[in-house]
Amino acid sequence: MQILLAIFLFFAALHPLAGWAAPAPLVLPAGAQKVTASGHLRMLADPGGKLDPDAALHAAGWRALPAAVSAGYTDDAIWLRLDVVRAAASPDEWVLRFSNAVLDDVRLYRLDGEGRWALQTAGADVPRAAWPVDARQVVFPLRLRAGADEQWLVRLHSKKAMSTELTLWPRAAFDESSRREYLYYGLQFGSYLLLILFHIFFWRMTREAHSGWYLLYVLSNATTEALTIAIPQQIFSMPNWLSDPMLGVSMAASIAVGTRFSILQLELSALYPRFSRGVMGATAAAALTGALLVLCGRYAAGVLVVQGAALPLIAVFIALATWLALRGHRPARAFLLIFGIFYAGVLVSFLRNMGVLPPNFWTNHAATLGAFVHMMLMSLRLNRRYAELRRAKDLAQAQAVRAVRALNERLEEQVALRTAALRQEIGRRAALEGELRAALEVETRTREEQQDFVAMVSHEFHTPLAIINTTAQQIARNPGAVWDKTLQRCQNLREASGRMAALVDEYLSADRMETSAATFRPQHCDPRVLLETVLAEWPAGRVEASMRDLPARLQCDPGLLRVALRNLLSNADRHAPQAQAIRFDAAMPADGGIQFTVSNDGDALPVDEIPRLFQKYFRGRIAQHKPGAGLGLYLVRRIAELHGGQVTLERTGSDGIVSFSMRLPA
Structure with missing residues (x-):
C-alpha cells in the first residue's frame, strides 16, 4: 500500500x-x-x-x-x-x-x-x-x-x-476501426453471455454457493463494463437520468458481490469468521452509501465512496492472500493469480479517473481487459474445483474406467493399423487408376490422330492418285492426240504429284517438329522484310496487310516463322470467299514482342470442334471438302511454342469473322 x-x-x-x-x-x-x-x-x-x-x-x-x-x-x-x-x-x-x-x-x-x-x-x-x-x-x-x-x-x-x-x-x-471495435465488443460480451448461460445451468445442477455468487459476480461486472463503454446507451437510446444511476448502482453492487465472492474463494469464513463478517459488513455499508448518493443525484460523491472502499479492500485481500499462500494455503495461490489481474486493471482505471494516469488505450481498457481475463480464469478455476469434488466420487469407478479405456485403446490401435493398411491399398489403387487413366487418354488421343491421319490420307492422297491414273489412261488411249492436250494432261500430272509431295513434306515437317527441337535455330532478323517476303507469295489484292510499330529486330527462326505465317494465311485463304480479301495485321504490343493477326470472312466454327482446332490431323466439317492435311494450325501452334509464344482463336465466326492471333515474346 x-x-x-x-x-x-x-x-x-x-x-x-x-x-x-x-x-x-x-x-x-x-x-x-x-x-x-x-x-x-x-x-x-x-x-x-x-x-x-x-x-x-x-x-x-x-x-x-x-x-x-x-x-x-x-x-x-x-x-x-x-x-x-x-x-x-x-x-x-x-x-x-x-x-x-x-x-x-x-x-x-x-x-x-x-x-x-x-x-x-x-x-x-x-x-x-x-x-x-x-x-x-x-x-x-x-x-x-x-x-x-x-x-x-x-x-x-x-x-x-x-x-x-x-x-x-x-x-x-x-x-x-468502428467495425472492428464492435466486432471485438460483440465477441467479448458474447463470451460473457455464454459464460452466464453456462453458469446458470451449472448452478442449477450443483446448487453450490460458489457457483451462485460467481453468477452474480459475472452479471454485475458485465453490466458495469457495458454501461461504462456506453453500449446499452447507444442501442436503447438510454437517457442520462437512467444510465447514470444504473452505472453507479452497478458499481456499488459489484464491490459488495466481489467482496463476498473473494471471501468464498479464500475460504476466509472457515479461517477467520469474525474478520470475514466485519469486512463484508463494512463493504456492504460503503456500497449502500455509494448507491444512495448516486440515486440522490450526487454521482461523483457516490462513485468516490465506492472506489475509495475498493482500493483498501484490494490491498487487504492481496496482503491476506500473500500471507496465506506463504503458509501453504492452496486457494490463496490461485486467488493471487486470478484476482491480481483484475485488481491491477481496477487500480489503473481508478488512477486514470483520479487524474494520476493519462487516458490512453491501455488505461481506458485496463479494467475491461483485466475483468475479461479474470472471468475466464475464474470460470476455469470453478470448473476445476467442481472436477476435484467429482474426482472423490469417481475413485470407485476409476479401475473399471481404466480397463475399458485400455481395451478401447487396443481396439483403436487395431482399427488404426487396419485403416492405415486400407489407406495404403486405396492409395496404390488410386495411383494405378491414375496411370491407367493417363494411358487411356494417350491411347484415345493416339487413336483419334490415327483416324484423322487415315481420313486425311484417304481423301487427300486419293484425289491426286485418281487424277494421275485418269490422265495416264487418257495419254495411253490417245497417243496421237494434239500436242496442246498432251501438255495440259502433263500439267495435270505435275500438279497432282506436286500436291502429294506437298502433303508428304508437310507431314514430315510436323513429324520432325514433334520428335526433336533441334530444328529451332533462332537468330536476329528484320520482321518487316520477313513479312514482305511472305506476303509477296499471294496475288495482289488477296491480302490486306497492316504493319505498324514493328520492332527493329526480332529474335526468331525465320524459316519456321515463315511456315507459321504461311499456314495461317493458307488456312484463311481456303475458307475465305474469293471476293473478300484476307486481313493481316502485325503490331508490337505494349509489353514488347510482336503479334500477328489473320482474319477472314467465313462461317461460324462449330462449338464442339473449337477445342480440337490445333490438334494434329484434325479437319472439321467445314474443311472436309477443301484441300488440306489437318496439320497447318498444329504446325502454327508448335512453332509458336518453340518461340515461347502462343496462338489463339480470337473470333469464332459467330459474327461472320474468323480470326487467329499468334503472339511472340520480346
Whole structure:
C-alpha cells in the first residue's frame, strides 16, 4: 500500500508541471492513419461554466497538457484549445473522437470562414437522436477547408471522471476501426453471455454457493463494463437520468458481490469468521452509501465512496492472500493469480479517473481487459474445483474406467493399423487408376490422330492418285492426240504429284517438329522484310496487310516463322470467299514482342470442334471438302511454342469473322 501511495504522489507531483511547455499545432497527415491530440492541447478551467467561446479564447490561465485530459472528478467546465494544420493532400473528411464514452456535455466550437463559431454538441445529456454521429462515444464529423489552418475550442462538463483522449481519424479509417471495435465488443460480451448461460445451468445442477455468487459476480461486472463503454446507451437510446444511476448502482453492487465472492474463494469464513463478517459488513455499508448518493443525484460523491472502499479492500485481500499462500494455503495461490489481474486493471482505471494516469488505450481498457481475463480464469478455476469434488466420487469407478479405456485403446490401435493398411491399398489403387487413366487418354488421343491421319490420307492422297491414273489412261488411249492436250494432261500430272509431295513434306515437317527441337535455330532478323517476303507469295489484292510499330529486330527462326505465317494465311485463304480479301495485321504490343493477326470472312466454327482446332490431323466439317492435311494450325501452334509464344482463336465466326492471333515474346 505504501508503494501505491508513493506512485500516486509521484504522478500527482508531475501533473501540474505540464503547463509550462507550449504545445505545437496538430498537423493532419496526408495518409489514412489516425493522429492523437495529446501533447497539442491547452486546457482552461471554467468554474461555474460561465465562459462563452470568445471569452474562453481570450481568457488567462490556459496551460499546456503533456498528454490527454485527466482532471479527475470536477464540477468545473473544462475548455480545450487545439490548433490544427492541414498537410498537403490531407483528406477532407475527418472525425474527432473522445475516448471517454460517458461524458455528459461535449461541445466543439470551430471558427468558420467569416469568423463565426460553428457549434456541434453531444454527450450523455444530449438525446442520442441529436448526436452528429451514432456511436458509443462522442464523435464529431469534420469537413476541413482547403488550405486553411483552424483553431478549435472544446468545452467539457461531466459529473463523471473528466478523463478522455482526443483522436482525429480520417472518416474511412474511423468507419473501419468502428467495425472492428464492435466486432471485438460483440465477441467479448458474447463470451460473457455464454459464460452466464453456462453458469446458470451449472448452478442449477450443483446448487453450490460458489457457483451462485460467481453468477452474480459475472452479471454485475458485465453490466458495469457495458454501461461504462456506453453500449446499452447507444442501442436503447438510454437517457442520462437512467444510465447514470444504473452505472453507479452497478458499481456499488459489484464491490459488495466481489467482496463476498473473494471471501468464498479464500475460504476466509472457515479461517477467520469474525474478520470475514466485519469486512463484508463494512463493504456492504460503503456500497449502500455509494448507491444512495448516486440515486440522490450526487454521482461523483457516490462513485468516490465506492472506489475509495475498493482500493483498501484490494490491498487487504492481496496482503491476506500473500500471507496465506506463504503458509501453504492452496486457494490463496490461485486467488493471487486470478484476482491480481483484475485488481491491477481496477487500480489503473481508478488512477486514470483520479487524474494520476493519462487516458490512453491501455488505461481506458485496463479494467475491461483485466475483468475479461479474470472471468475466464475464474470460470476455469470453478470448473476445476467442481472436477476435484467429482474426482472423490469417481475413485470407485476409476479401475473399471481404466480397463475399458485400455481395451478401447487396443481396439483403436487395431482399427488404426487396419485403416492405415486400407489407406495404403486405396492409395496404390488410386495411383494405378491414375496411370491407367493417363494411358487411356494417350491411347484415345493416339487413336483419334490415327483416324484423322487415315481420313486425311484417304481423301487427300486419293484425289491426286485418281487424277494421275485418269490422265495416264487418257495419254495411253490417245497417243496421237494434239500436242496442246498432251501438255495440259502433263500439267495435270505435275500438279497432282506436286500436291502429294506437298502433303508428304508437310507431314514430315510436323513429324520432325514433334520428335526433336533441334530444328529451332533462332537468330536476329528484320520482321518487316520477313513479312514482305511472305506476303509477296499471294496475288495482289488477296491480302490486306497492316504493319505498324514493328520492332527493329526480332529474335526468331525465320524459316519456321515463315511456315507459321504461311499456314495461317493458307488456312484463311481456303475458307475465305474469293471476293473478300484476307486481313493481316502485325503490331508490337505494349509489353514488347510482336503479334500477328489473320482474319477472314467465313462461317461460324462449330462449338464442339473449337477445342480440337490445333490438334494434329484434325479437319472439321467445314474443311472436309477443301484441300488440306489437318496439320497447318498444329504446325502454327508448335512453332509458336518453340518461340515461347502462343496462338489463339480470337473470333469464332459467330459474327461472320474468323480470326487467329499468334503472339511472340520480346
